[in-house]
Amino acid sequence: MRLAVIGFGVMGERIVRAALDHPSDDVALAGVWDPSADAMARLAGTLPAAGRFGSAEAAMAADCVYIASPPMTHLGHARAALAAGKAIFTEKPLGVDLEDSRAFVEETAGARAAVNFIFASSPAVAELKAWIAAGVVGRPTHLTIETDFSAWPREWQMDAVSWLARRAEGGFTREVVSHFLFLTERLLGETALLDAHVDFPPGDRAETAIEATLMAGETPVSLSGGVGAIDAMERNLWFLEGEAGAIRLRDWSTAERRMPDGSWETAPGALPHTEARPLILRDQLSKLAAMTAGGDHDLATPAEAFAVQETVEAILAAGG
Numbered sequence: 001m002r003l004a005v006i007g008f009g010v011m012g013e014r015i016v017r018a019a020l021d022h023p024s025d026d027v028a029l030a031g032v033w034d035p036s037a038d039a040m041a042r043l044a045g046t047l048p049a050a051g052r053f054g055s056a057e058a059a060m061a062a063d064c065v066y067i068a069s070p071p072m073t074h075l076g077h078a079r080a081a082l083a084a085g086k087a088i089f090t091e092k093p094l095g096v097d098l099e100d101s102r103a104f105v106e107e108t109a110g111a112r113a114a115v116n117f118i119f120a121s122s123p124a125v126a127e128l129k130a131w132i133a134a135g136v137v138g139r140p141t142h143l144t145i146e147t148d149f150s151a152w153p154r155e156w157q158m159d160a161v162s163w164l165a166r167r168a169e170g171g172f173t174r175e176v177v178s179h180f181l182f183l184t185e186r187l188l189g190e191t192a193l194l195d196a197h198v199d200f201p202p203g204d205r206a207e208t209a210i211e212a213t214l215m216a217g218e219t220p221v222s223l224s225g226g227v228g229a230i231d232a233m234e235r236n237l238w239f240l241e242g243e244a245g246a247i248r249l250r251d252w253s254t255a256e257r258r259m260p261d262g263s264w265e266t267a268p269g270a271l272p273h274t275e276a277r278p279l280i281l282r283d284q285l286s287k288l289a290a291m292t293a294g295g296d297h298d299l300a301t302p303a304e305a306f307a308v309q310e311t312v313e314a315i316l317a318a319g320g
Contacts, residue, residue, distance in 0.1 A: 001026060001027055001028065001063050001064050001087075001288065001289040001292045001293070002028050002029075002030040002062045002063045002064070003015075003019050003027065003028065003029055003030055003062055003063070003064050003065075003066055003285070003288075004030045004031055004032070004033070004053065004059035004060070004061070004062035004064070004065045004066065005019075005029070005031070005032045005033070005059075005065075005066045005068060006032075006033055006034070006056055006059055006065060006066065006067050006068065006069055006077050007034055007067065007068035007069035007070075007091075008032050008034040008036075008039040008040070008042065008043050008068075009034075009039070009068060009159060009160050010156060010157060010159070010160070011068045011091055011116075012032065012034070012066075012068035013043075013046075013047075014277070014281060015066055015068065015281060015285070016029060016032055016043075016047060016050055017047070017278075018278060018281035018282055018284075018285055019285060020047065020049060020050065021278075021282075022282060022285055022286075023282070024286060024289070026286065026289040027285045027286065027288075027289050029050055029051065030051060030059075030061065030062035030063075031050065031051030031052055031053045031058075031059065031062070032050055032051065032052055032053065033052070033053035033054070033055060033056055033058065033059045034069075035056075040052060056077060056080065057080075060080065060081055060084040060086060062086065063086065063087065063292050064086060064087040064088065064089060064112075064288060064289075064292045065077065065078075065081040065086050065087070065088050065089070066088075066089045066090070066116075066288075067081075067088065067089070067090040067091060068091050069091075070160070070163045070169055071091075071093050071095065071096050071163070071169040071174070072095075072096055072163075072168070072169055074090050074091065074093075074094065074095055075094070075095045075100055075101065075104050077090075078090050078104070078113070079104070079107070082107075082108065082111055082113070086112075087112035087113070087288075087291060087292040088111075088112070088113045088114070089113075089114050089115070089116060089288050089299075090113075090114075090115055090116065091115070091116050092115050092116060092117060092174075092178055092179075092182075092300075092305055092308070093174045093178060093305070093308070093309050093312065094115060094302060094305040094306055094308075094309050095309065096168065096169055096174075096313075098309065098310060098313055101305075101306050101309055102306060104302060104306075105302045105303050105306045108302050112291055112292060112294070113301070113302050114287075114288065114291055114297070114299035114300060114301065114302075115299070115300040115301070115302060115304070115305035116284065116299075116300070117178075117179060117182040117299075117300040117304075117305070117308075118179065118277075118280050118281070118284065119179060119182060119183045119186070120182075120186075120284065120287070120298055120299050120300050121280045121281075121283035121284045121287065121299075122252075122253065122276070122280055123253075123269070123271075123276065123279070123280075124249055124252075124253045124254060124255040124267065124270065124276070125183060125186075125187075125249070125255070127255040127267040128187065128240075128247055128249060128255055129187065131247050131255075131257055132187065132240075132247070135244060136244065136245050136247060136257055137240055137241075137242035137243075137244055137245055137246065137247055138242040138243040138244025138245065139242055139243045139244075140188060140218075140219040140240055140241070140242045141219070141220075141241050141242055141243060142219065142220050142221075142222070142240075142241045143184065143188065143216060143219055143220070143221045143222070143238070143239065143240050143241075144221075144222050144237065144238075144239040144241075145177070145180045145181075145184070145221065145222070145223045145224070145236075145237070145238055145239075146223075146224050146225065146235070146236060146237040146239075147172060147176050147177055147180065147224075147225035147234075147235075147236045148225060148226055148227075148229055148230045148234070148235045148236070149172060149225075149226070149227050149228075149230070149233065149234050149235075150227075150228065150230055150231060150232060150233050150234075151227060151228065151233075152164075152165065152171070152172050152206065152208075152227045153165055153170070154233055154234060155233060164206070165205060165206055166204050166205060166206055167200065167204050167205065167206050167207075167316075168204065170206045171206030171207045171316070172206070172207070172225055172227065173198075173207060173210055173225065173312050173315055173316055174312055174316075176225075176236065177210070177223070177225055177312065177315075178308050178309075178312050180236070180238050181308045181311050181312065182300060182304065182305075182308050183238060183249075184216045184221065184238075185216065185304065185307060185308065186304075187240075188216035188217045188219050188240075189216055189217025189218070189219075190216070190217065190307065191214050191215065191216045191221070191307070191311050192214060192215045193212060193213075193214050193311055193314045193315060194212075194213045194214055194215060195212065195213045195318075196210065196211065196212035196213075196314070196315045196318035197210070197211045197212070197318060197319075198210050198315065198316060198318050198319025199319065200319045207316065207319060208226065208227045208228065209224075209225065209226040209227065210223065210224065210225045210226070210315060211223070211224050212224075212315050212318075214311070219240075223315075234251075235251065236250070236251060236252065237249070237250055245257065245258055246258040248264070251272075251273060252273040252276070252277075253270065253271055253272060253273040253276040253277075254266060254267075254270050254272075255267040255270060284299065287299050
């Protein structure tokens with residue numbers, strides 16, 4: 001798979017590095033394009049081995065196109081790549097307009113298309129699934145999702161503050177909560193929003209706090225998130241309780257199960273997210289190569305991404 005990357009922000013750079021470092025001959029970086037001359041200069045300076053395209057159209061010469069541009073441009077680039085006969089891998093959110101995203105899902109039925117929800121390749125999530133299958137939780141009774149930040153955007157996202165900090169495309173609900181909604185739908189079933197409250201600051205800035213209640217299949221879900229209430233840059237929790245026990249995912253990559261004495265046991269071989277992330281992206285690219293070749297994969301589908309987008313936008317709409 002010759003992979004083209006559109007967008008050389010944080011996620012674009014991570015995928016570029018993952019492609020350059022990929023241990024398999026099944027993955028090769030064809031090149032990168034970003035409309036920003038500064039971004040292309042940074043690419044040339046930091047990763048001179050990476051090829052550079054002169055336009056988005058030139059990137060369509062690759063076998064698969066990864067789209068890491070701002071959300072409003074995702075579907076335009078994706079449609080262009082599909083029209084050129086290429087496979088696509090787009091960042092989440094799928095889009096920011098529900099009707100356009102719904103139409104896109106219909107257009108891509110049967111196409112080689114996937115969305116980069118990292119929990120599709122997370123070893124920690126594999127542990128959660130194994131524990132659920134083994135009966136550690138039993139019948140689920142309640143799920144708690146918490147996402148908190150000292151500031152938004154996070155420090156490492158400041159190059160994208162022009163859109164990440166604003167209501168139209170950004171906010172932590174689209175960028176972070178969406179991952180945990182994807183995880184919830186994968187493990188517990190379709191989500192339905194029951195109630196939500198959102199705090200927005202004046203102007204067009206993104207949300208600063210959310211609270212919501214949902215159902216995931218037959219499991220009640222409590223969701224909360226906020227900015228400014230913690231000292232650490234970020235803290236997140238996916239905590240599932242059941243009749244037989246409880247499991248949780250902390251800070252993206254730490255899977256734990258509650259023992260009979262109430263203590264928490266960490267899954268063997270657990271890694272901090274900074275170490276787990278390159279391994280996850282490696283496996284995402286391996287699955288992407290399989291998809292591009294027409295093979296089976298378990299990457300997030302556009303339909304799954306749209307289901308998450310529907311829930312996210314319904315939550316945000318509660319803030320007016």
